[in-house]
Amino acid sequence: MDEMIRIAAISAMGDTDHADRAFEVMSPGRVNLIGDHIDYSGGLVLPMALDRGTRAVVVPRTDRTLRGFSANFPSLGVVAADLDRTEYDPSHGWFSYVLGVVHTALERGHDIPHGFDIYLDGNIPKGGGLSSSASVEMAAAMALEHMFDLGLTATQWAVLAKDAENKYVGVACGIMDQLSIARGRAGHAILMDCESLDCDFVPMPVQDFSVLVASTNYPRQLADSAYNDRRLAVETARRIMGEHRGETVTHLVDVTLEELAAAAGPLDEAGVASFARHTVTEQARVEAAAEALRARDLARFGRLMRESHDSLRDDFQVTGRHLDALAAAAWATPGVIGARMTGAGFGGCSVNLIAKGAEDAATTEIAARYEDAVGIRPEFFLVNPADGAHLIPDH
Numbered sequence: 001m002d003e004m005i006r007i008a009a010i011s012a013m014g015d016t017d018h019a020d021r022a023f024e025v026m027s028p029g030r031v032n033l034i035g036d037h038i039d040y041s042g043g044l045v046l047p048m049a050l051d052r053g054t055r056a057v058v059v060p061r062t063d064r065t066l067r068g069f070s071a072n073f074p075s076l077g078v079v080a081a082d083l084d085r086t087e088y089d090p091s092h093g094w095f096s097y098v099l100g101v102v103h104t105a106l107e108r109g110h111d112i113p114h115g116f117d118i119y120l121d122g123n124i125p126k127g128g129g130l131s132s133s134a135s136v137e138m139a140a141a142m143a144l145e146h147m148f149d150l151g152l153t154a155t156q157w158a159v160l161a162k163d164a165e166n167k168y169v170g171v172a173c174g175i176m177d178q179l180s181i182a183r184g185r186a187g188h189a190i191l192m193d194c195e196s197l198d199c200d201f202v203p204m205p206v207q208d209f210s211v212l213v214a215s216t217n218y219p220r221q222l223a224d225s226a227y228n229d230r231r232l233a234v235e236t237a238r239r240i241m242g243e244h245r246g247e248t249v250t251h252l253v254d255v256t257l258e259e260l261a262a263a264a265g266p267l268d269e270a271g272v273a274s275f276a277r278h279t280v281t282e283q284a285r286v287e288a289a290a291e292a293l294r295a296r297d298l299a300r301f302g303r304l305m306r307e308s309h310d311s312l313r314d315d316f317q318v319t320g321r322h323l324d325a326l327a328a329a330a331w332a333t334p335g336v337i338g339a340r341m342t343g344a345g346f347g348g349c350s351v352n353l354i355a356k357g358a359e360d361a362a363t364t365e366i367a368a369r370y371e372d373a374v375g376i377r378p379e380f381f382l383v384n385p386a387d388g389a390h391l392i393p394d395h
Contacts, residue, residue, distance in 0.1 A: 049184020
């Protein structure tokens with residue numbers, strides 16, 4: 001373990017009694033290369049885990065106290081709870097993402113006999129669409145598995161953490177965030193089936209390009225309520241398509257464009273036609289993008305990224321002025337292979353593929369174009385496809 005991290009953790013928590021039992025977990029963030037807003041329709045998505053994320057130092061206790069400190073929210077100080085009272089409490093703030101995993105594990109009958117202290121330090125932007133909350137959840141999951149040997153696989157922990165975010169925190173996310181953080185593989189994107197939870201690892205020819213995440217530096221606006229509205233629209237479209245077919249449609253991604261056209265009347269009347277169109281066309285783009293990546297056809301991959309952004313802007317209506325300006329700045333910049341918004345939208349980040357050797361010039365030009373358009377300086381992160389959440393061995 002990095003001794004500076006250990007010292008910072010023990011100092012922040014103010015407890016040296018159990019310092020010799022400390023261990024460290026790395027839980028990455030994730031960026032979705034293509035396939036947004038179809039995970040909750042059981043679709044295919046193409047994310048990758050990042051070499052940035054949440055480092056957690058965990059110190060097992062001998063009592064039933066749970067304590068947390070985040071270097072990203074130092075003003076909140078040490079937040080505490082008890083293993084016998086893990087119900088949701090908004091005053092816990094960021095610690096709710098840890099407590100939610102603990103609470104859900106306890107609800108499912110897993111034995112957690114004692115508490116722990118957890119110190120977190122993250123280097124992914126909160127609310128930027130890189131899954132900072134899921135990164136914290138999976139750090140807690142890996143800590144629980146290491147301490148108590150509960151016998152859950154990475155995929156099972158991802159499902160538990162997703163359920164915790166849905167039911168404990170109250171955010172209606174799909175499985176992509178937690179599963180990509182749990183199952184990431186260095187050097188690979190993950191072609192993930194959000195229905196079966198199968199993961200096919202697609203090699204990324206990182207010798208040909210770099211992945212650049214660009215932050216709008218504009219906070220996501222109304223993201224939670226708008227996200228829930230989009231989910232409701234997709235569910236409405238799924239129900240209408242089932243009525244049109246005369247049989248249950250389990251997932252909207254299973255519908256064809258021809259079937260959407262045949263049901264245009266009721267979809268339009270319900271105001272959900274464009275949301276359904278994005279869902280169906282985005283599924284096809286993900287499949288084509290995975291094929292392009294395997295074939296190292298980066299020009300095709302870049303075109304699909306742009307088509308995805310256009311669909312998220314025009315059909316799904318989740319981009320907004322700042323994300324559109326950031327994507328347009330990249331499209332106009334030499335050396336950019338492809339660019340699109342990533343995550344829930346309404347602010348946050350874009351993901352860009354940049355030709356090797358063009359990173360510095362492209363970053364400078366994108367920043368200038370974006371600042372000219374909206375008056376805000378963006379922030380950039382060069383990232384690599386990394387392994388999923390894991391224990392960091394002591395050195």
